Amino acid sequence: MNLTFYKYQGTGNDFVVLDNRNQDLELSREQVAFLCDRRKGVGADGLMLLQPKEGFDFEMVYYNADGRPSSMCGNGGRCLVAFAQFLGVVEDQAYFLAADGPHQAYLKDGLVHLQMRDVDTIEDLEDACFLNTGSPHYVKQVPALKELDVYAEGRAVRYSDRFKAEGTNVNFVEHQPENKLFVRTYERGVEDETFSCGTGVTAAALAASRAGYTSPVQIEVLGGELQVSFEQEDGQFKNVFLIGPAVQVFHGEINL
Template sequence: MKLTFYKYQGTGNDFVVLDNRSGDISLTQEQVAFLCDRRKGVGADGLMLLQLKEGYDFEMVYYNADGRPSSMCGNGGRCLVAFAQFLGVVQEEAYFIASDGPHQAYLKDGLVHLQMIDVHHVEELENACFLNTGSPHYVQQVAALQELDVFAEGRAVRYSDRFKAEGTNVNFVEHLPGNKLFVRTYERGVEDETFSCGTGVTAAALAASRSGYQSPVNIKVLGGQLQVSFEKDGNSFKNVFLIGPAEQVFKGEITL
């Protein structure tokens, strides 16, 4: 099987993207993992299919780098909106369905604004918190984040008794002056630190709002800059938007 694929990245979070509007593409877990392999395949943090879905502009189907179907990916969603615009499926606005439900998005001034799910509960843990922003996220505030061993510390949390069965993404957050955060994330499914995690920075921004951070929160990640805006209503959050760039890197063909 010969596949035409596109490579997209959003603040260093990179994806293999496939146009499956015809419905002809069906991949095994092993094939997805091969395509995402950085030494033997194309190389990516995940793989996405853009598919047709009645009532929506398109459907987002997302797989982690290990080949397994995954929960929502924020940067992936932003990249797929940019891909949909490239294909002519949408213009400046999009309405699509993902694993966590419907999403609105719009493109403005070179940035993709993606509406995330409402969040109604933030669980307090010892020295951290846990919330779901489309994917599960553990959020811990730290100092001197640049020096932290995110792989070792994140893996320890992800495979702890509480989380090892279903897994969780693990975010370490440093509070910076000027309503800004520095966030580094260990992602389940990738089982490593990534350059950026959209649902992760969203979780970090909502968690930081409880310490006085105001919307919009500016966020530094290893792969660039993101922004999260939201409306806070008590312990709930609505009109949550993840904002940042999404870029097509290249197009290619590969035979499976």
């Protein structure tokens, strides 16, 4: 079949995006992996379907680059909100369902503000911490992050005894002056470093609050700049927003 697709990116985190409002798309794991393949297909960190859902503006269905259904993707959510606006499904506000539950979002001054899930706990590990921001995240503060072998170090954590069964995303964070972070992420499902991870920078910002960082936290990733705002009370985080650009790169057709 000939498939019309759209390519979106949010700070270098890129996605194949499909309009499934007619609910006639049923892609196999192999087809999703093919579309995400950077040599044989379109090339992307993940694939998303936008489809109808009663009580919501739309539903977000997300797949990792390996073709498996996945948990929440923050940059993907921002890109899908921009796609929904492009299609005329929403104007400047959206209410949609994702794998981790309902989300609200709004578009302002070229940026997508995506409300993330509340976070009740941060688990302390030996030299890092672990939390779930819609997807599981291991967060470790390191010096000289530009020189770190993120692929090797991240893969070692992702396939460690603690995480190898379900997997985890692995974030390395360098604290910088003026309430800024530099974050690099190894993503499960992609099984490599990506240019940006929305749920990952969200996890990094919340973890950094325990070191005195305040909302909003400015975050540098390989693909650009993001912000995370939040409210904190008694170690719990609410009204968490991931803020950044979401850009349509191109669209086309491909034969499956």
